[in-house]
Amino acid sequence: MGFEEATPIQEGTIRLGMEGKDIIGQAQTGTGKTTAFGIPLIEKIDTRDGNVQGLVIAPTRELAIQVSEELYNLGKDKNVRILSVFGGQEIGRQIRALKNRPQIIVGTPGRLLDHINRRTLKLENVNTLVLDEADEMLNMGFIEDIQSIMSNVPDTRQTLLFSATMPDPIRRIAEKFMKTPEIVKIKSKEMTVENIEQFFVKSVEREKFDILSRLLNVQQPELAIVFGRTKRRVDELAHALNLRGYLAEGIHGDLSQAKRMSVLKQFKANKIDILVATDVAARGLDISGVSHVYNFDIPQDPESYVHRIGRTGRAGKKGVAVTFVTPREMGYLSIVERTTKKKMEALVPPTADEAVIGLQRVAMEQLETMTEKNNLGSYRELATEMLDKHDAVDLVAAALKTLTKDPEDAPVQITEERPLPSRGGGGYKGKGGGRSSGGGYKGKGGSGRPSSGGYKGRRESSSSSRPSGGGRPGRTRRHES
Numbered sequence: 001m002g003f004e005e006a007t008p009i010q011e012g013t014i015r016l017g018m019e020g021k022d023i024i025g026q027a028q029t030g031t032g033k034t035t036a037f038g039i040p041l042i043e044k045i046d047t048r049d050g051n052v053q054g055l056v057i058a059p060t061r062e063l064a065i066q067v068s069e070e071l072y073n074l075g076k077d078k079n080v081r082i083l084s085v086f087g088g089q090e091i092g093r094q095i096r097a098l099k100n101r102p103q104i105i106v107g108t109p110g111r112l113l114d115h116i117n118r119r120t121l122k123l124e125n126v127n128t129l130v131l132d133e134a135d136e137m138l139n140m141g142f143i144e145d146i147q148s149i150m151s152n153v154p155d156t157r158q159t160l161l162f163s164a165t166m167p168d169p170i171r172r173i174a175e176k177f178m179k180t181p182e183i184v185k186i187k188s189k190e191m192t193v194e195n196i197e198q199f200f201v202k203s204v205e206r207e208k209f210d211i212l213s214r215l216l217n218v219q220q221p222e223l224a225i226v227f228g229r230t231k232r233r234v235d236e237l238a239h240a241l242n243l244r245g246y247l248a249e250g251i252h253g254d255l256s257q258a259k260r261m262s263v264l265k266q267f268k269a270n271k272i273d274i275l276v277a278t279d280v281a282a283r284g285l286d287i288s289g290v291s292h293v294y295n296f297d298i299p300q301d302p303e304s305y306v307h308r309i310g311r312t313g314r315a316g317k318k319g320v321a322v323t324f325v326t327p328r329e330m331g332y333l334s335i336v337e338r339t340t341k342k343k344m345e346a347l348v349p350p351t352a353d354e355a356v357i358g359l360q361r362v363a364m365e366q367l368e369t370m371t372e373k374n375n376l377g378s379y380r381e382l383a384t385e386m387l388d389k390h391d392a393v394d395l396v397a398a399a400l401k402t403l404t405k406d407p408e409d410a411p412v413q414i415t416e417e418r419p420l421p422s423r424g425g426g427g428y429k430g431k432g433g434g435r436s437s438g439g440g441y442k443g444k445g446g447s448g449r450p451s452s453g454g455y456k457g458r459r460e461s462s463s464s465s466r467p468s469g470g471g472r473p474g475r476t477r478r479h480e481s
């Protein structure tokens with residue numbers, strides 16, 4: 001696969017995994033955890049045996065597909081048969097595929113249970129169980145399903161749990177399902193990746209969108225993901241970004257699976273520049289070229305923050321993350337910072353003029369690329385004709401002005417989202433809105449929250465807190481709107 005050396009988590013877990021140990025593996029986003037569990041899993045498969053021997057559970061359909069693809073790459077020389085099963089795909093097709101005797105199944109909890117109940121999936125020969133994004137899988141929304149699935153897997157199995165985050169209460173739950181697990185935690189100063197520059201923008205709700213579009217113009221991401229809190233938010237943001245001339249599409253749980261897959265495919269193929277998403281795209285997705293992540297709404301819990309911004313800065317690459325915070329939500333910012341052990345820098349929103357400069361730069365690059373392509377044919381004759389009549393600088397300036405459309409003219413409609421409930425001194429609750437209620441864990445809210453007031457002004461007044469261009473200029477294409 002072209003990897004030259006093992007990443008720390010791979011070095012720390014592959015040998016243990018091959019020895020058959022239960023493992024809780026924790027390492028930062030984008031550091032190769034899939035391969036860390038993938039190699040021991042693949043190595044253990046007996047290719048003469050047509051039973052399901054390995055089961056990987058992932059929280060989202062897109063992640064299940066991605067993990068199955070990576071396992072396929074790892075196992076293809078050995079001819080290991082791998083199948084992904086997930087909701088939203090025709091079940092008949094999956095049932096037929098299950099008859100082809102796959103040896104590893106990668107699936108989402110609901111659909112796995114469906115197959116277990118229909119007796120189309122038998123797990124009595126499974127000797128390796130993997131929970132990717134383990135803390136999410138053992139959190140309120142999934143825990144009951146996971147327990148039911150586990151009850152169908154022999155107790156003698158090896159259990160491998162991986163995630164970039166593992167809050168203590170969840171780790172304690174995890175250990176109940178494991179046999180004296182080895183805890184392999186790759187030490188780092190921060191929970192987030194050092195290569196990601198992290199900023200926050202303090203803004204009232206109604207100004208967020210204009211600031212976002214200005215930031216996009218100034219920072220010029222190669223590919224960007226914008227996270228919103230709700231499905232409606234995602235729909236409105238994607239629509240509004242299109243009105244402003246960006247190539248953006250939304251992804252969330254209410255869309256058909258066909259649509260979800262096509263949006264992701266277009267994004268990976270760089271046919272769209274901005275993916276607007278709910279937390280459905282927060283975990284595990286590995287998409288090369290994502291240079292910027294914008295949290296249009298600050299996430300409810302710090303783990304979600306870690307995973308969202310971890311969609312950039314993967315495998316040693318650089319990234320930029322910008323989180324919008326309304327004044328009432330500043331408490332959440334401190335909680336995130338305390339959990340990640342990393343302070344975000346305050347970002348002064350670009351002015352409309354600065355944003356236009358960004359657009360002018362894009363126009364300039366468009367003209368330059370066009371010139372370099374050198375296939376201007378009859379346009380050259382027209383140009384010569386025009387140069388007889390006008391000053392050359394005036395003409396180029398006019399061409400630039402024509403190409404630079406000030407997008408803030410386009411009116412957009414974004415419904416105001418209620419701010420997160422204001423934080424008292426207490427901890428935050430783990431994910432709300434799960435399928436089961438109650439339970440949950442109390443996160444690291446803690447008491448004695450330090451006031452974030454002190455450093456803010458200083459940083460805000462420093463112009464160096466602005467990301468220097470942020471990415472390769474001129475990447476975010478704008479379509480004719």
Ligand SMILES: Nc1ncnc2c1ncn2[C@@H]1O[C@H](COP(=O)(O)OP(=O)(O)OP(=O)(O)O)[C@@H](O)[C@H]1O
Pocket residue numbers: 003004005006007010027028029030031032033034035163164283284285286310311314315
């Ligand atoms: N040893 C390696 N050397 C170089 N690149 C690697 C290596 N192992 C994995 N990668 C690549 O690094 C990228 C990130 O890997 P992966 O998706 O497994 O990260 P992860 O740790 O699971 O992240 P997340 O916490 O976001 O799920 C992938 O593109 C993968 O192919």
Ligand SMILES: [Mg+2]
Pocket residue numbers: 033034132284
């Ligand atoms: Mg992963």
